[in-house]
Amino acid sequence: MQYRRLGKTGYDVSTISFGAWAIGGTWGQVDDAQSMAALHRALDLGINFFDTADVYGDGHSERLIAQLRHERRESFTVATKAGRRLDPHVAGGYNGPNLRAFIDRSRQNLQMDTLDLVQLHCPPSVVFSQPEVFEVLDGFVQEGMIRHYGVSVERVDEALEAIRHPNVATVQIIFNAFRLKPADAFFAAARDADVGILARVPLASGLLTGKLRADTPFQADDHRAFNRHGEAFDKGETFSGVDYATGLEAVERLRPLVPEGSTLAQFALRWILMFPEVTCAIPGARNPQQVESNAAAADLPPLNAEQMAAVQRVYDDLIRGQVHGHW
Template sequence: MNYRPLGRTGWNVSDISFGAWAVGGTWGPVEDEESLKAMHRAVDLGVNFFDTADVYGDGRSERLIRRLRAERSEEIHVATKAGRRLNPHAAEGYTRENLEAFIDRSRENLGVDTLDLLQLHCPPNPVYYEPDVFGALDDFVSAGKIRYWGVSVEKVEEAIKATDNPNCQSVQIIFNIFRQRPADLFFDLALVRQVGVIARIPLSSGMLTGKLRPDSRFDADDHRTFNREGAAFDKGETFSGVPYQAGLEAVEELRQLIPSGMTMGQFALRWVLMSDAVTCAIPGGKRVDQVEQNCAASDFDRIPVEVMAAVREIYNERIRPLVHDRW
């Protein structure tokens, strides 16, 4: 496992880390004991950074991480998120009082006095233009309720605006072979401002594992069934916003580029890590074998320049017209 600095926190985190959305819910059936085995295996393999949110299973994911920490002696950094508990999820709900209530609930779920990293959870666009929201986060740092704060965003422009705030330590953003715009517009700025970049959905909801087929079916409670058109949250969170059949066709072209010894998923993760601005990718893992395959991507050699160029060509031809200017 390799490690990279996260913003200006002083933390060096595993470049393949653990996204804990799936162990909370909305990815089909999941059993807590199996999830814990997968999480323990991640730590065994050097993972020291877990990303979660208060809405993943209504706190289930946070509570699983609390159990994991209690059973391990290693230092484990945890990032959680706040804001999506608002109903409706509207900018005016991002008040000091609401954020503090969410933070206190996450502190209880995680069993800590101070949250390591608190991220606003893809807030509506107007929130990024409200200095009082970020001032409140600074105050929660001063009060000892959170150690650092960052943002999870949908759009590149939101990432840029968020980092205008000098105390923003991290930006979580969708970045994968099917969502390349952050590298064009944001990553150079992130390096200059020393802001950590957490790449979420690096496998495009499983599409970039190469295991999905035209006849693949997903459970009713899996967002890959109910959110393809954005019925529950932003459409871009499911298959990166790429229509299912278009994704399958692009994967078949990408498959021809995979170096010997790599799986499709490992190739996709290694592609994400080719960007120096990326601190870590956070693939999910509900089973031990998934975690093992994901973590192995950290130690592969760099992808050759000509292969990177070929990936970009497939993106430009097949995927760019569908997603590039939307997010």
């Protein structure tokens, strides 16, 4: 496993980390025993950063990570998120009392007096330009409720606005072979501001595993079945906003680039790590085998210039028109 510094937090975190959305819910049926086995295997392999949220299974994901903290002696960093419990999810809800209540609930779920990292969870765009919201978070740091804070965003313009606030330590943004805009329009600014970048949705909701087909069934409670057009939340969260058929076509063009002995998923994760501004990719995993496959990507050799150029061509030919102007 390799490690990179997470911006101004000073944390050294594994370049392949653990995204805990899938073990909470909205990805079909989950098995807690398998989820716990996956979490334990992650620690075994040197993964030391776990990303969750209070709405993943209504706190279930956080509570599983608390169980991991209880069962293991190794120290690791936990990032959670706050804000999506708001109903309605409006900018005015991002205020001191609400955020305090959300963070206190996460502290209880995670059994942590002080949270390592709290991220605003894809709030309405206007929130990123409201200094009073970030002043509230500064107050929570001073109180000892949280050590650091960051943001999770949908769009590059939101990320750029967020890092104007000096104590924003991290930005979590969708970045993968189907979402290249952050590299073009955000990474340099993040580097200059000493902001850590967490690459979320790194496998485009499973498209970049190469295992999905046109007739792959998805359970009714899987967002890949009910949110393809943004019916429940931002369309970009599902398949990175790419039309499913187009995504499958792009995958077939990427397959020949995968080195012998590797999987497409590993190739896609290693591609992300070719960008030094990215601190880590946070793929999900629901069993130990998926964790092992993800972790192995960190130790693959660097991709060569031809491979990088070929990914760019696939993006330009098939994907750019669908996503580049939207996020």
